[in-house]
Each structure stands twice: as structure tokens, then as C-alpha cells.
Amino acid sequence: MAKYIGKRLLYMILSLWLIVTATFFFMRIAPGNPFTSEKQLPPEIEANLNAHYGLDKPWYAQYGDYLLKVAKWDFGPSFKYKSQSVNDLINEGFPVSFILGLEAILIAVAFGLILGIIAALKHNRWQDYTAMIIAVAGISVPSFIMATFLQYFLAIKLGVFPVARFETFMHTVLPALALASTPMAFIARLTRSSMLEVMSNDYIKTAKAKGLSQGVITVKHAIRNALLPVVTYMGPLTAGILTGSFVIEKIFGIPGLGSHFVTSITNRDYTVIMGVTVFYSIILLASILLVDIAYGIIDPRIKLAGGKKGE
Amino acid sequence: MKKRLSIFFSMLLVLSMFLAACGGNDNADSGEKGSDSDAGKSDVAQELRVNINTEPPSLHPGLAKDSTSGTVLRQTFDGLTRIGKDGKPEEAAAENIEVSEDQKVYTFTIRDAEWSNGDPVTAHDFEAAWKWALDPNNQSEYAYQLHVIQGAEDANLNGGSLDDVGVVAKDDKTLEVTLANPTPYFLELTAFYTYLPFNSKIAEANPNWAHDAGDDYTSNGPFVMTEWSHSDKIVLEKNEKYWDADTVKLDSIEMIMINDPNTELSMFDNGELDWAGAPTGALPTDAMQALKDAGTLVTQSIAGIYNYKFNTTVEPTSNVNIRKALTHALNRQELIDNILQGEQQPAMGIVPPSMFPENEEGYFPDNDVETAKEFLQKGLEELGYSDPSELPAITLSYNTSEAHQKIAQAIQDMWVQNLGIEVTLDNQEWAVYLDKVHSLDYQVARMGWLGDYNDAINFLDMYKDANGGNNDTGWEDPAYQELLTNSATEADPEVRQQMLKDAEAIFMDAMPVAPIYFYTNNWVQDDNLKDVIVSGLGDAQFKWAYFE
Numbered sequence: 001m002a003k004y005i006g007k008r009l010l011y012m013i014l015s016l017w018l019i020v021t022a023t024f025f026f027m028r029i030a031p032g033n034p035f036t037s038e039k040q041l042p043p044e045i046e047a048n049l050n051a052h053y054g055l056d057k058p059w060y061a062q063y064g065d066y067l068l069k070v071a072k073w074d075f076g077p078s079f080k081y082k083s084q085s086v087n088d089l090i091n092e093g094f095p096v097s098f099i100l101g102l103e104a105i106l107i108a109v110a111f112g113l114i115l116g117i118i119a120a121l122k123h124n125r126w127q128d129y130t131a132m133i134i135a136v137a138g139i140s141v142p143s144f145i146m147a148t149f150l151q152y153f154l155a156i157k158l159g160v161f162p163v164a165r166f167e168t169f170m171h172t173v174l175p176a177l178a179l180a181s182t183p184m185a186f187i188a189r190l191t192r193s194s195m196l197e198v199m200s201n202d203y204i205k206t207a208k209a210k211g212l213s214q215g216v217i218t219v220k221h222a223i224r225n226a227l228l229p230v231v232t233y234m235g236p237l238t239a240g241i242l243t244g245s246f247v248i249e250k251i252f253g254i255p256g257l258g259s260h261f262v263t264s265i266t267n268r269d270y271t272v273i274m275g276v277t278v279f280y281s282i283i284l285l286a287s288i289l290l291v292d293i294a295y296g297i298i299d300p301r302i303k304l305a306g307g308k309k310g311e
Numbered sequence: 312m313k314k315r316l317s318i319f320f321s322m323l324l325v326l327s328m329f330l331a332a333c334g335g336n337d338n339a340d341s342g343e344k345g346s347d348s349d350a351g352k353s354d355v356a357q358e359l360r361v362n363i364n365t366e367p368p369s370l371h372p373g374l375a376k377d378s379t380s381g382t383v384l385r386q387t388f389d390g391l392t393r394i395g396k397d398g399k400p401e402e403a404a405a406e407n408i409e410v411s412e413d414q415k416v417y418t419f420t421i422r423d424a425e426w427s428n429g430d431p432v433t434a435h436d437f438e439a440a441w442k443w444a445l446d447p448n449n450q451s452e453y454a455y456q457l458h459v460i461q462g463a464e465d466a467n468l469n470g471g472s473l474d475d476v477g478v479v480a481k482d483d484k485t486l487e488v489t490l491a492n493p494t495p496y497f498l499e500l501t502a503f504y505t506y507l508p509f510n511s512k513i514a515e516a517n518p519n520w521a522h523d524a525g526d527d528y529t530s531n532g533p534f535v536m537t538e539w540s541h542s543d544k545i546v547l548e549k550n551e552k553y554w555d556a557d558t559v560k561l562d563s564i565e566m567i568m569i570n571d572p573n574t575e576l577s578m579f580d581n582g583e584l585d586w587a588g589a590p591t592g593a594l595p596t597d598a599m600q601a602l603k604d605a606g607t608l609v610t611q612s613i614a615g616i617y618n619y620k621f622n623t624t625v626e627p628t629s630n631v632n633i634r635k636a637l638t639h640a641l642n643r644q645e646l647i648d649n650i651l652q653g654e655q656q657p658a659m660g661i662v663p664p665s666m667f668p669e670n671e672e673g674y675f676p677d678n679d680v681e682t683a684k685e686f687l688q689k690g691l692e693e694l695g696y697s698d699p700s701e702l703p704a705i706t707l708s709y710n711t712s713e714a715h716q717k718i719a720q721a722i723q724d725m726w727v728q729n730l731g732i733e734v735t736l737d738n739q740e741w742a743v744y745l746d747k748v749h750s751l752d753y754q755v756a757r758m759g760w761l762g763d764y765n766d767a768i769n770f771l772d773m774y775k776d777a778n779g780g781n782n783d784t785g786w787e788d789p790a791y792q793e794l795l796t797n798s799a800t801e802a803d804p805e806v807r808q809q810m811l812k813d814a815e816a817i818f819m820d821a822m823p824v825a826p827i828y829f830y831t832n833n834w835v836q837d838d839n840l841k842d843v844i845v846s847g848l849g850d851a852q853f854k855w856a857y858f859e
Contacts, residue, residue: 259542
């Protein structure tokens with residue numbers, strides 16, 4: 001196990017290096033620079049700025065400097081926000097996105113599983129149809145529509161929740177719901193289809209033949225195997241949701257990390273682009289690793305260590 | 312056994328998620344209590360809540376270069392002058408201003424005033440702040456605002472010495488400023504944020520004083536910043552040490568950062584904001600008509616223009632008659648009524664009417680299709696075409712945005728219908744677009760311009776040199792250049808104004824730019840909120856504001 005994780009960590013570092021390299025060069029190829037503005041700067045001031053931030057150095061020197069700094073977990077100053085370093089932006093934004101993301105994941109997993117299981121157990125009955133209509137709606141309604149819808153009815157019409165911002169627990173409910181709606185629907189569909197498949201297996205029939213109750217069969221025998229596809233999906237979902245959503249954060253005015261992924265590119269804020277990309281990649285790679293480990297726990301047939309890893 | 316263990320682990324995973332989420336909620340709950348007690352106190356008091364859209368990039372007067380930072384700085388700092396309620400600069404940190412005969416030497420007497428930490432505000436603070444911005448080592452992107460001062464441009468760009476810059480603190484109370492040329496708008500400039508002072512004692516001890524709110528963030532204006540949670544909100548409180556504190560009625564201002572017009576308006580409707588829309592935020596275009604019908608929309612014109620630039624170095628826009636045909640064939644009023652819906656003013660000149668009142672009318676009538684057709688005919692002949700359909704399609708470029716796209720589509724239609732020429736649309740992401748326009752890689756391109764100070768030179772200077780940073784059209788004219796050069800040294804404001812008007816006439820005759828409309832600010836505000844002053848440049852000041 002330790003050997004396996006060690007190997008995986010090595011691969012992670014390799015992937016990270018590839019991501020850093022690709023982002024670094026694609027970013028530089030894009031026209032414009034951090035000082036591009038509607039009111040152009042005098043060229044002397046721009047040259048001075050380039051020198052200050054090291055943008056006048058040859059590309060290999062900049063690239064080498066950057067790799068060294070990333071290794072030391074120092075992403076440098078933001079070009080746009082003069083009073084904050086990229087580390088500050090991440091340290092302040094990530095906890096906010098993280099809390100909101102956890103809430104959303106919790107809602108998505110809890111309700112997704114319940115809906116999916118009910119749908120599978122009551123296959124082709126009204127419960128199934130109701131659950132799947134909710135799921136289809138959840139998948140097809142984009143999160144920004146969902147967000148506005150929730151704002152309009154629950155905040156403005158009913159006055160139960162505040163419209164926006166991130167201050168109290170009540171403030172987090174609407175964005176968490178909006179964030180959770182699509183993954184919840186997805187999880188519900190995944191759970192339903194894999195539950196249906198599992199329920200038709202021989203060992204379930206055996207369990208039935210043994211005279212076990214429906215509840216015991218579902219909980220003890222079916223759900224665990226049916227969870228595998230959901231766990232697979234959880235990896236990228238966790239990384240995506242925990243690092244924040246641009247749209248939801250914008251609509252609800254949440255000071256999370258999500259908005260930096262988009263605005264940094266518009267601003268050509270090189271250091272922020274790199275910083276959030278590296279950070280996101282680490283979270284993504286780590287959650288994929290966790291998912292792989294979780295496989296082994298849920299399904300002992302999957303052996304991590306040894307020759308048949310990851311099959 | 313193994314199975315049990317795995318169940319235990321799955322449970323642990325789920326449980327840990329619950330706990331983590333609950334942990335977050337606990338924190339959030341304690342935050343709720345805090346803000347509730349605040350709200351309870353402020354309900355009766357004078358507390359303003361506005362939206363400023365985004366995190367201000369810098370709250371250091373020397374580094375600020377955008378309207379969001381300017382909005383905050385204008386409330387927290389006091390320059391030598393401040394734009395008053397009537398829109399004219401009035402004495403602020405300076406109690407007396409003397410101007411020499413040749414209008415090149417300004418002597419400011421600094422008022423007895425204190426920084427928010429009790430240090431006296433001195434002339435040295437101004438000298439230090441201005442020289443700090445001009446020092447090339449400090450990377451001030453807006454330092455060029457100070458270039459009207461003698462020796463400033465040299466020190467900033469060409470390696471000149473900061474000691475030769477024409478700003479000297481004669482003593483604690485006297486600041487003498489020598490300008491390179493008579494500058495009739497200099498007292499407007501001294502109210503601009505690049506000219507604001509900082510507490511030089513603190514700046515010397517802590518170069519990063521402006522990074523966060525705290526003991527080191529001292530200011531000398533009507534309000535002090537007591538909280539800055541990045542990308543979330545800024546809280547300003549009344550500065551009890553302000554020299555004019557009796558005038559300031561608001562106890563606090565909460566500036567939140569929501570970058571979504573729909574949310575902003577919803578929060579206003581829900582009573583969570585006292586102001587929605589310009590100049591600090593924005594209103595959704597779709598809501599304009601409803602707000603107008605409800606009679607709550609406030610509209611005020613500001614000094615800014617939305618225009619289409621022509622590339623004068625490529626055919627067919629190199630031909631003046633083609634440019635005139637395209638400009639005359641626009642129906643601006645229709646565009647404003649149906650698409651913009653913000654009561655903008657049609658622009659038939661390039662200097663806003665607040666600076667040149669004649670431009671209410673402009674140089675030609677709006678929607679003059681007949682004249683446009685005549686110009687087109689002349690232009691086609693000069694280019695060797697006999698019919699508009701022979702003209703290769705003209706490419707109209709804009710940066711990717713729904714608002715610009717709607718305008719471009721309407722204008723494309725006007726040109727096709729009115730002139731019978733072919734027009735294709737082309738859009739790029741903002742930075743890519745700017746790169747393209749600045750390097751003259753376009754035919755017709757949209758661009759906006761907002762004035763930094765209340766003077767026509769703001770809108771004319773950029774077209775002086777073909778390769779000047781913001782010209783983007785490739786156009787220049789010796790007579791135009793001469794007028795602008797002479798206007799810089801002209802001491803008589805009347806004569807100077809006339810020179811600038813003549814320059815605009817030359818410009819409009821060559822038409823390197825098609826003016827479309829002059830910007831307006833649109834907002835809604837709490838009925839009881841009074842005396843928020845929005846200047847002709849579109850700057851908001853809360854110094855005089857109060858709730859009734």
C-alpha cells in the first residue's frame with residue numbers, strides 16, 4: 001500500500017510539472033499582458049513594470065524562476081491586486097469555497113443517493129418517475145438559472161434567506177443548494193442505474209431466496225456495490241466544488257476562490273493564473289488518489305498494491 | 312472483520328464530512344450574532360450600504376488607477392482640493408491657494424488638520440506622496456497624471472532627479488508647486504486620487520502600510536477605513552479627526568463587492584442595499600425600462616464617450632468620405648431608445664457637453680442618411696468603385712460582451728440598410744482585442760473613453776500623434792497638433808478653450824472616429840438618502856450624505 005501511494009505521489013508530481021509547464025507557455029502565447037489597458041501606459045512605465053516583475057527576462061529564466069518558487073510554495077505577488085500576494089488570495093478564498101463546497105457536496109450526496117435508491121427500488125413506479133424528473137431538471141437547469149430562481153422565490157418573495165453575500169449560515173444555504181443541484185441529479189441517476197444493475201445480480205437473488213428482508217438486502221448487499229460509480233464521480237466533483245464556482249460566487253457575491261479562475265485570465269494576472277491552476281491541480285490529483293484508495297475499501301476485489309493495480 | 316472495517320471507514324468518511332460542514336456552520340453562526348448586533352445599532356443611526364462591484368486593486372493613492380479604488384480613496388482622503396457639491400474644486404486640505412501671474416506657480420497653505428492617528432497633516436506629506444508616485448522604483452501606473460508638474464515627466468520616465476521636480480514643502484504649512492505649463496485644470500487635478508497625500512511618517516516606517524486596514528492605514532479624509540476583507544467588503548467609519556467633521560453626518564459606510572447587476576438590484580429591492588447602479592455599481596439593462604416606468608431611476612450624464620474608431624491606414628476607412636458616410640448613417644437616438652435604454656445622449660462631437668455645451672447639438676444632425684449617401688458616393692468614386700455593392704465587406708470589431716454585441720448588430724444593420732454596403736462582425740476577448748486595436752489590426756473598432764478630470768484636453772490629447780498610446784486610428788494633422796501644443800502654454804482660459812474647440816472642428820472634419828453616444832450614470836437609491844454627490848465625471852462622494 002505504501003509503495004503504491006509513493007508511486008502515485010511520484011506520478012502526481014510529474015503531472016503537476018506537465019500542467020505547470022503547459023499553463024506557463026499557453027499563458028505567455030496569449031496576446032496582451034497584465035498591463036494591457038484601455039488607457040495605454042507610457043512605454044517607459046511599462047518597461048519599468050516589466051523589469052520589476054521580471055517579465056523582461058528570457059523565457060527560460062522566467063520559467064526556471066517560477067518552477068523554483070512553486071516548489072517553495074511561493075506563487076509571487078498579484079499583478080492586479082497590489083496589496084495581496086497570490087498565496088494571500090488562495091489562503092483567503094479557499095476556506096470560503098471549501099465550506100460552501102462541503103455543504104453542497106453533503107446535500108448532493110445525501111439527496112442524490114436517497115433519490116437514486118428510491119428510484120431503483122420502486123423501478124417504473126411513480127416514485128421512480130418523480131425522482132427522475134427531479135434529476136433531469138437538476139441536470140438540465142444551469143446553476144445560474146437555479147441560483148436566480150432560488151434568490152427570487154426564497155429570498156425576495158418569501159424572505160426566508162438573504163439574497164447574497166457570505167456572512168452567516170443562512171447566507172450559505174441558497175448558494176449551496178444552487179451548487180448542489182446538478183451533482184445531486186447526476187448522483188441520483190448514477191445510483192439508480194447501478195442499483196438496478198446490481199439488483200438483478202445472482203447474489204441478490206440468492207439473498208432473496210435465503211429469505212432476507214428487502215431492507216437488509218438493500219443496505220447490506222446492494223448499496224455498497226452500487227456506490228462504485230458514484231465514488232468515481234466524487235473525485236473530480238470534490239475538486240471542482242471545493243475550489244469554488246465562478247458563476248455561483250459571482251451571483252451570490254461570495255469571496256471565494258472560484259472567481260479568480262476566470263478574472264485572472266481576463267486580467268492576464270500571470271501569477272494568479274498559475275497559482276490557482278497549480279492549487280486546483282493539486283486538489284484534483286489528491287482527490288483522485290483518495291477515490292482510488294476508497295475503491296479498495298468499498299470493493300475488496302480491487303487490489304491497489306501488486307500487479308493488478310487500478311484495474 | 313474486513314467488511315466491518317470498511318463499513319466503519321465509510322461511516323467515518325461521511326461523519327467527517329458532517330463534522331467539517333458543521334464546523335463551518337458554527338463559525339458562520341457566531342458571525343451572524345456579531346452582525347446582528349451591529350445591524351441593531353445602525354438601524355437608527357446613519358449607516359450607508361453601497362456596492363462597489365469588485366475588490367479595489369490598490370488603496371494606496373500612488374498606486375490606484377481605477378474607479379473602484381478611486382471611490383474608496385475619495386471618501387478616506389482629502390486632497391489639496393475636493394470637487395464640491397457644485398462640481399467645482401474647492402479648498403480641502405489646503406485652506407488658501409495662491410496662483411502666480413503666469414499661472415505656473417501655485418502656493419498652497421495647508422490647513423491645521425490631523426491624520427486619523429493624530430499626526431499633523433503637513434506640506435511634507437504631499438511632497439512625499441507625489442514624489443513617491445513619480446519615483447520609477449515604485450511602479451505607479453498612473454504617475455503620468457502628475458506630469459504637468461515641472462520636471463515630473465523627466466524624473467518619472469527619463470531618469471531625471473526627483474529633486475528637480477517642481478514641488479517643494481517650504482515649511483510644514485506651505486507647499487509650492489511649479490508647473491511645466493499653465494494648466495487651467497490644475498485645481499481639478501489636485502482633487503484626483505494620484506494627488507492625494509499619505510502620512511509620510513508611517514509610509515517611511517512601513518512601506519506596505521496600504522495593504523490592509525489597521526493602525527498603519529491612516530487617512531485625512533471624511534472617513535477612515537476600519538475593515539478591509541478582501542473581495543468581500545470594506546467598512547468606513549466617520550473620521551472624528553477630520554477638519555470638517557461637523558459636516559459629515561454618516562457614521563459608517565459599508566462597501567460590499569458584488570459583481571452581478573441582477574443580484575445588486577435584488578439586494579436593493581430586498582432592503583439590503585441603499586443604492587444600486589452607477590457610479591459604484593451597475594444596473595441590469597433589462598431592468599431599466601421597469602425602473603423608468605416606476606419613476607425611481609435617476610439619470611445623470613457624465614463626461615465619457617462611446618465611439619467607433621476608424622483605422623485610417625487601410626482602405627476603405629482611409630477615405631474621409633467613407634468615414635463620414637458611415638458616421639452620418641447612424642441613428643443614435645434609435646439605438647439609445649431601443650438598445651441602451653439608459654437615457655444616453657447622442658454624440659455628434661467628441662468632447663462631452665459638460666465641457667463643450669455646443670456638443671448638445673454637435674457638428675451634424677443625427678440619422679442624416681441623405682448626406683451619408685452623398686458622402687458614400689463621393690468616397691466610392693475616389694476609391695474607384697461605381698456601386699456600394701462593389702465595396703469589399705467592412706469588418707466591425709468589438710470586445711466580447713453582450714452589450715457591445717447588441718450595439719454592433721444594430722449598427723451593422725443601419726449601415727446595410729442605409730448605405731447598401733456589406734458589414735461583418737468580429738469579436739475578441741478584451742486583452743486580445745486591445746492588442747489588436749492598439750496595433751491597428753482592424754477596420755472599425757468600438758472604444759470608450761471616460762474623462763479623468765473636467766477638461767476638454769482629456770478627450771483631444773490622445774489623437775495628437777498617430778503613434779500615441781491611445782490614438783489607435785493612425786490619424787494625425789499638423790494644424791491639430793499645433794493648436795493643442797499652443798493651448799498647453801496659453802494662459803488665457805477663454806483663448807485656450809477656443810483653441811480646443813478649433814481643434815475639435817478639425818478632428819470632426821477628418822472624422823477618424825465616429826462618435827456614438829455620451830455616457831450616463833443610472834441608479835436607484837433609498838428614498839431617505841440625501842446629498843450623495845455624483846460629479847460630472849461620474850465620481851460619487853459621501854462626505855455630505857445623510858439619511859432623513
